[in-house]
Amino acid sequence: METGTLEDDAGRADDDGTERTDEVGIDRTNVEPVWIGLPPGLLRMRRLLLVVWLGGITIGTAVLLGWLAGPVWAAFALLPLGLLLWGWPMLGRNWRSWRYAERADDLLISRGVLWREETVVPYGRMQLVEVTSGPVERHFGLASVQLRTAAAATDARIPGLDPAEAERLRDRLTELGEARSAGL
Amino acid sequence: MSTAPGTEPGTESPVRDPKPVVEHRLHPVTPLRRAWAPIAVVIGWAVHDPDGAQRQLTRLTTTTLLLAIAVVVPAAALYGFLTWWFTHFAVTDSELRIRTGLVFRRTAHIRLERIQAIDVTRPLLARIAGVAKLKLDVVGTDSKDELAFLGEAQARALRAELLARAAGFAPETAHEVGEAPVRQLLKVPTGVLAVSLVLTGGTWATLVAAIVVPSVLWMATESVWTVLATALPLLGAAGASTVGRFVGEYDWTVGESPDGLRIDHGLLDRAHETVPPGRVQTVRIIEPLLWRRRGWVRVELDVAGSSNSLLVPVAPREVAESVIARVLPGVTVPDRTALIRPPRRARWCVPLWWQGYGLTVTDTVFAARHGLLRRRLDLVPHAKVQSVRLAQGPWERFKGVADVHVDTGANKTVTARLRDATEAADLLRAQAERSRTGRREALPDRWMS
Structure with missing residues (x-):
């Protein structure tokens, strides 16, 4: 797995907006981080859960309504089925949107399809790194890493990592956090 | 009720030699504090x-x-006596230790270099009895981690000693350092405070509500009890926002000392707050609509783990800015013209109010403005930024704008709303870089070392 090395960016030439940013006094950093996506395990787990729940509800409604109220009413089972068919690609898009990058001094987390969010946490600000893994996640061999800073609003969580990768990340973040530690 | 034998609370230094930790009890009037x-x-x-x-x-x-x-x-009397008897405190080289509890023992160890603020408060009755409360604000302390009550002189001596130890003086000399000299920065005249409260919209709104609502109810129901039941809470709220605020903000004095910022205020209950250097996380300048003509502002501040949030209740803008320059060293409050509005297309996201948003980033602070009528300017020193976030909803992306959130340690998030999307992306990276490097010049936790 790659570590947070910096890589010089060659092909980034979006020059629009430069004027405005110069007014605000921002240095342009021409270093593109090395993004790491999530392993496919999370997507598999979410899709399976989706199929199990919504598939179960679909069959349940269809059978129950068809038996109690008549076959026309069983059409209501199309609702959860539609949700299932819509949710399948949505989960894929959401999964693809998650990515993180370890840079020399901070961790970047980017996520979201419609509501995009990108978080930058400098290593020196980390107070705590948590690795959690619930029963379902454990079954699929997944673990999530959560970073905590002194600000409760900091929402830096990476879900669905390979446990080995999660532990590597935890150790590396702790090490970097100690080296660059700063108070409040 | 408290005539039983016991160690009298020492007014002299709690620690003579580095090793033996001398424990003290609180002032003997303490059992009376819950008598009412x-x-x-x-x-x-x-x-x-x-x-x-x-x-x-x-x-x-x-x-x-x-x-x-x-x-x-x-x-x-027995309960009061026992709680007093089983409460001890001690100052060691690195911490303040408070031991309480008769059945459930509880010992709080408060690390001195983590002190964010020290408050000495003297409620009215305590002033009559000549005692004071001392509270150390550290991230994560409970409200019960306070020393209530101590003799007034003892509280002051203890505060001076705690500050000296926290500042990094040698433990042997800490109690000889004494109180740091204070230089007064600002004193709010009573007249100005009264006028500022009169010119606050909220004051009038509560007063009008307290008169109109019960009258309407009287006409509708003619039931004395209904009217009283609504009028009393409303009058209480109106009183709290007018008289209560006046009493609390009366004689507001801000001073500067080597131990940090000193804030003294109150008419009946006196409070003396000390915020050591480098503890202020954010500063907010608030300018209500009716104050604008007089050029007055209110300044609030956030310190991690502290509930105090007011720095200046009312002052002319220039005076307030000079106080801020002392509180956040090296920071000049950005001029109104320096604040850049969001692009014009942002009006489709937040109609009309988009004009109130503004942002500027200087060498030392991230400054974001909100509000059209009641303007609010939030200042965050780069060194205090914990994390930076960029958020963009679907409609915002359609319009090519994004919000940048800056999280600070006092659990306050300052948001620069509706920035141009490329600018926001650059701002995100640049702000992370600045907050990382900004910390290098920050003062050490022990500010005298």
Whole structure:
């Protein structure tokens, strides 16, 4: 797995907006981080859960309504089925949107399809790194890493990592956090 | 009730030699601090149900009354005495230790270099008794981690010693350092404070509500009880926002000392706050609509783990800015013209109010403005930024704008709303870089070392 090395960016030439940013006094950093996506395990787990729940509800409604109220009413089972068919690609898009990058001094987390969010946490600000893994996640061999800073609003969580990768990340973040530690 | 033998609280230094830790008790009037509680319960019950209280009172005979007193008073006295007896505090080289509890033992260890602020408060009755409360604000402390009560002189000496130790003076000399000299920065004149409250929209809104709502109810129902039940809370709220604020912000004095910022205020309850250097996380300049013509502003601040949030209740803008320059060294409040508005297309995201948003980033602070009528300018020193976030909803992306959130340690998030999307992306990276490098110049936790 790659570590947070910096890589010089060659092909980034979006020059629009430069004027405005110069007014605000921002240095342009021409270093593109090395993004790491999530392993496919999370997507598999979410899709399976989706199929199990919504598939179960679909069959349940269809059978129950068809038996109690008549076959026309069983059409209501199309609702959860539609949700299932819509949710399948949505989960894929959401999964693809998650990515993180370890840079020399901070961790970047980017996520979201419609509501995009990108978080930058400098290593020196980390107070705590948590690795959690619930029963379902454990079954699929997944673990999530959560970073905590002194600000409760900091929402830096990476879900669905390979446990080995999660532990590597935890150790590396702790090490970097100690080296660059700063108070409040 | 507190005549029992015990260590008298020492007014001299708690620690003579580095090793033996001398424990102290609080001031002997402490057991009395909850003495008013049973009386308050009785009064509350009488107010809540006057008829029932009347009936019960007539039924009370002298003997039952005497019996009740004979049981309740010693029990309360014993409880008060025991809590006092089992509360100890000690100052060691690195921490303040508070040991409490008769059945459930609890020891709080408060690390001195983590002190965010020290408050000495003297409520009205405590002032009469000549005692004071001392509270250390550290991230994560409970409200019960306070020393209530100490003798006034003892509280002041202890505060000076704690600050000296926290500042990094050698433990042997810490108690000889004494109080740091204070230089007054600002004193709010009573007249100005009164006028500023008159010119606050919220004051009038609560007063009008307190008059209009009960009158309407009277006309509608003509029931005295309904009117009273609504009028009393409303009047209470109106009183709290006018008289309460006046009493709390009376004689507001801001001073500067080597131990940090000193804020003294209050008419009945006096409070003396000390915020050591480098503890302020964010500063907010608030400019209500009606104050604008006079050029007055209100300044609030956030310190991690502290509930105090007011720096200046009212002051002319230039004075307030000079105070801010002392509180956040090296920071100049950005000029109004320096604040850049979001692009014009942002009006499709937040109509009209988009004009109130503004942002500027200087060498030392991230400054974001909100509000059209009641303007608010948030300042965050780069060194205090914990994390930076960029958020963009679907409509915002359609319009090519994004929000940048800056999280600070006092659990306050400052948001620069509706920035141009490329600018926001650059801002995100640049702000992370700045907050990382900004910390290098930050003062050490022990500010005198």
